[in-house]
Amino acid sequence: MHSATAREYERSLLAVARVVGLELAEVENWHCCGSGAAHSVSRLLGTALPLDNLVSTRRMGLDEVVVPCPSCFSRFKSALHEVENEPELRTQVEEIVEGDYRAEILHPLQVFSRPSMLAAIANARKQTFADLKVVCYYGCLLTRPPKVARFDDVEYPQSMDDVLRAAGVQTLDWSCKTACCGASLTVTRKDIVVKLCHDIFQAAKDVGADAIAVACPLCQLNLDTREEEVEHEYEESYQLPILYFTQLIAMAFGLSPGDVMLRKHFVVPDLKLAEVTAGA
Amino acid sequence: MAGCTGTSLEEHAPTGDSADALGLTPQIVNGVTPEQALQVGGESVAFTELVEQVSGVDVCVCFQCGKCASGCPVSYAGDYTPTQLIHAVQLGLRDQVLRSKTIWLCSSCQICTTRCPQDVDVAGVINAVRIIAQRAQVSPSVSSVPTFFRKSVSNIALFGRMYELGLMADFKVSSRRFSEDLGLGSRMLRKGKFSLLPSFRGSRAARRIIRRSRAIERTS
Numbered sequence: 001m002h003s004a005t006a007r008e009y010e011r012s013l014l015a016v017a018r019v020v021g022l023e024l025a026e027v028e029n030w031h032c033c034g035s036g037a038a039h040s041v042s043r044l045l046g047t048a049l050p051l052d053n054l055v056s057t058r059r060m061g062l063d064e065v066v067v068p069c070p071s072c073f074s075r076f077k078s079a080l081h082e083v084e085n086e087p088e089l090r091t092q093v094e095e096i097v098e099g100d101y102r103a104e105i106l107h108p109l110q111v112f113s114r115p116s117m118l119a120a121i122a123n124a125r126k127q128t129f130a131d132l133k134v135v136c137y138y139g140c141l142l143t144r145p146p147k148v149a150r151f152d153d154v155e156y157p158q159s160m161d162d163v164l165r166a167a168g169v170q171t172l173d174w175s176c177k178t179a180c181c182g183a184s185l186t187v188t189r190k191d192i193v194v195k196l197c198h199d200i201f202q203a204a205k206d207v208g209a210d211a212i213a214v215a216c217p218l219c220q221l222n223l224d225t226r227e228e229e230v231e232h233e234y235e236e237s238y239q240l241p242i243l244y245f246t247q248l249i250a251m252a253f254g255l256s257p258g259d260v261m262l263r264k265h266f267v268v269p270d271l272k273l274a275e276v277t278a279g280a
Numbered sequence: 281m282a283g284c285t286g287t288s289l290e291e292h293a294p295t296g297d298s299a300d301a302l303g304l305t306p307q308i309v310n311g312v313t314p315e316q317a318l319q320v321g322g323e324s325v326a327f328t329e330l331v332e333q334v335s336g337v338d339v340c341v342c343f344q345c346g347k348c349a350s351g352c353p354v355s356y357a358g359d360y361t362p363t364q365l366i367h368a369v370q371l372g373l374r375d376q377v378l379r380s381k382t383i384w385l386c387s388s389c390q391i392c393t394t395r396c397p398q399d400v401d402v403a404g405v406i407n408a409v410r411i412i413a414q415r416a417q418v419s420p421s422v423s424s425v426p427t428f429f430r431k432s433v434s435n436i437a438l439f440g441r442m443y444e445l446g447l448m449a450d451f452k453v454s455s456r457r458f459s460e461d462l463g464l465g466s467r468m469l470r471k472g473k474f475s476l477l478p479s480f481r482g483s484r485a486a487r488r489i490i491r492r493s494r495a496i497e498r499t500s
């Protein structure tokens with residue numbers, strides 16, 4: 001995974017994968033899939049960019065790709081869906097990318113919520129979070145549109161809740177699991193983003209959450225960096241840390257807040273960790 | 281398929297917004313409804329067909345139920361709701377569609393597409409309209425959004441992988457938004473959220489893809 005903005009996601013994801021025995025290799029010579037931009041300039045380009053990365057994957061002899069960013073996950077899956085359903089587009093794309101691009105696209109949540117992985121996560125627990133109640137925010141593109149994403153319940157997904165509960169984290173029911181935080185507008189229309197983020201913070205606060213768990217670097221950055229402005233604009237105090245679900249699991253496995261780079265966040269959480277006692 | 285008509289735009293008209301200024305709020309004049317007054321045919325049909333061709337979506341199956349509009353997180357801020365926009369595409373109202381704010385404010389959240397009972401890929405239609413507007417060089421009503429798209433693609437062409445700091449600087453210069461979010465940007469720098477130097481790995485492959493897809497689009 002690329003980008004300094006999400007180094008803590010990458011680091012915690014790799015730590016969790018190592019503990020549960022999931023082997024990951026980086027796609028050689030990968031380039032940006034253009035998600036969030038290229039597709040809105042040209043559908044051909046927006047389809048060819050991700051599929052070219054899949055050709056590189058197949059060249060490595062691999063055919064499953066774990067894509068931690070839902071925006072990229074969605075772009076890869078949409079590209080495959082589009083060439084499957086639009087013969088004309090497929091012909092053009094195949095003139096551009098050289099080689100087989102068929103591969104399975106998976107978000108880490110899809111892998112970690114398999115029954116064998118849930119058991120491995122529960123087994124590897126070393127620390128618990130005292131008094132921490134979390135709401136899981138899945139965002140837009142992990143489940144939508146369902147024909148493309150083919151993952152979890154489209155309006156009320158459960159996989160992140162399952163994975164975090166296996167790690168001993170208490171998760172709450174709430175109404176904004178798949179609301180939109182407006183991350184794609186964060187650079188261009190801050191006013192809309194502040195309103196959308198406010199609705200999410202308020203819903204989390206209403207159910208008594210202490211933190212929001214996310215599975216998307218764009219959601220994390222957007223919610224975390226806009227929280228102060230939302231508080232200012234709406235004269236409310238939220239102080240809700242926005243944590244990657246992998247950071248929580250990695251800490252449950254015994255890593256320290258420093259190991260998972262909690263200080264990189266704008267709203268820095270004050271977590272109380274205790275050792276898992278026998279039988280807990 | 282093209283040039284079909286749906287129900288009235290009136291039902292989903294946003295209140296007190298610029299729909300009026302664009303002449304879309306229906307007023308019955310001398311017993312003639314605005315739809316009867318619209319000249320549907322010729323160019324308008326060609327526009328509907330163009331949107332259908334670029335998006336691969338049959339817009340005429342939309343029966344104007346309003347479900348896409350009721351779930352849309354940004355329709356409060358736009359000039360048309362997604363429902364109205366689809367209706368305008370059905371009617372082939374090219375200028376209203378290409379000049380609308382909504383097409384640029386759409387966050388691509390896919391709620392509309394997911395919930396449509398007629399399986400209309402509304403977000404796909406909006407994306408196609410964006411592409412058509414950029415190709416036709418229609419001056420966009422929210423110019424920062426297409427500027428950001430274009431700058432992102434040049435960033436990929438240059439560096440292969442996103443170089444965020446370079447993209448932000450480029451975007452700020454070309455959209456003349458030097459001061460907005462300056463404080464946030466410098467806090468992000470301090471938190472180590474930007475790489476200070478770009479990586480060029482993957483750039484040759486990305487440029488090859490961009491060059492080839494442009495060549496195909498020029499000839500088709």
Ligand code: SF4
Binds near residue numbers: 348
């Ligand atoms: S939800 Fe579908 S059928 Fe209903 S108005 Fe929107 S596009 Fe038309």
Ligand code: SF4
Binds near residue numbers: 351355385391392402
């Ligand atoms: S994809 Fe765009 S139009 Fe559709 S609901 Fe989301 S923001 Fe609204």
